[in-house]
Amino acid sequence: MKKLINAPSAVLADALKGVAAAHPDLAVDFDNRVVSRASAKQGKVALISGGGSGHEPLHSGFVGLGMLDAACAGEIFTSPTPDQMLAAATTVSAGAGVLYIVKNYTGDVLNFEMAAELAEAEGIPVKTVLVADDVAVEDSTWTAGRRGVGTTVLVEKIAGAAAEAGDDLEAVHAIATRVAENGRSMGVALTSATLPAVGKPSFDLPEDEIEMGVGIHGEPGRKRVPLRPAAEIAEELVSSILADHDFTGAPVIAMLSGLGGTPLIELYAMYGDVAALLEQRGVTVARSLVGDYITSLDMAGCSLTLLRADEEMLRLWDAPVGTAALRWGV
């Protein structure tokens, strides 16, 4: 597998150097692997997220005006550690507390939990919102629960706008929780991702098969099925999500994200089918986003995220945002 890298072990460090070079309005702490807004606004709730690397632009691409204040980068597909998250909190805390936005994976949850305790011990009030939106996984008390995927992007945008507008920690946490509770996602893989350190695909997927309900680390999904036309794949994703939550009678924000190895022309073709299906099912899409927003290295495929929104969420969605990966109104 050919990769644009210097050495497998240097990929993350090299990427952070590139982020610093490309975005002078971001500060990069290379020791702690934290990307933050160079100029934080005083008195604003600080939003911090993070997770394993390999899902770019999540999370560092969403640091900036109206979204995250800092992102902690773990090794590829490995949770960052509490000392990174604490460093992020002390760096961007601006006197109004910190909201940690956490995707539901055991490592991320435990490390952010320790980080919250450490930050509280330093006098920084912390609240946490957990995103667990992957409908491919049955929610059960007997498992680690649903994985956190695409809704994370929407939580970061909407809660980020609330924080930018001056809402306090309680209010920012409340809207973040509402978004997390009303978002659902499901993905499909056409190929496996290849980790730079491993050099070969993480799982075998025959040329004529796809993995329905794949996770962003290549976790197995609901089933492996023969490759089929985009419209039929769209049907499966839409049906699975609509079966899990009511998306009628409210404005919906739809995001179709590539997984890293699928061209935009295919994503748009896919989104056309998704939009038609949603209209047939009586779902009103008020806002949409198509592109690579939460990826899995070079995996081919896509994930669909739907958020049952309301007027307040739409207003916050439309508010100005100035980040590397999402930018409007500025």
Add this chain to the structure above:
Amino acid sequence: MRTLEDSRLTVDDLIAWLMRFDEQIVEHAERLTELDSAIGDADHGTNMARGTAAVRSRLTAARPEDAGALLKSCGMALVSTVGGASGSLYGTLFLEMAKHVGAASELDSTVFAAAFRAGVAGVVARGRAEPGDKTMVDALHPTVDVLDAAAADGVPLAAALRSAAAAAAAGRDATIPLVARKGRASYLGDRSADHLDPGAASAAILVQALADSHAERGR
């Protein structure tokens, strides 16, 4: 002849334990990763080895003054280098032990047993895993009971640690038929059965390292 020393762990004993833990983790790293690749994400050996190497270099750089400082330094090293769930769980084990022993310069068997109990309680609280969930708790939990009973009965420490290591190994092996209920392995459901849990395997190594290092120091 038994002396008072027989039933106490000094700072040097604890250092010897952690150095031995590092040696054994390095020795078994490949096996741990192999176990993890069957039901997890194939990095447990690599991650643990990175962590115990960090513990070793911290302890080599400066000898901690007391047992609490030593255990805390070890816990922080693990938390900040292992990553994933294991880092926070092993870190919590040592940080909770550190809180329990405070500035003591040596630990008698009763204090050590109580500290270990506090550490394991911390792991259970952090990971919300119960015995039988196919996690490191399955190796650690039986160890706690053995250490407590031995301390109460006045069993010499060397013998107590040998029994503790045997209990941890038995707990580890008992994870094989279990269906995982926590962590990444839980996504596999029934397919997680018939595999040894990698976290229980590394936890058994931790307890074995204590028994071995204690025996090697001729205590």
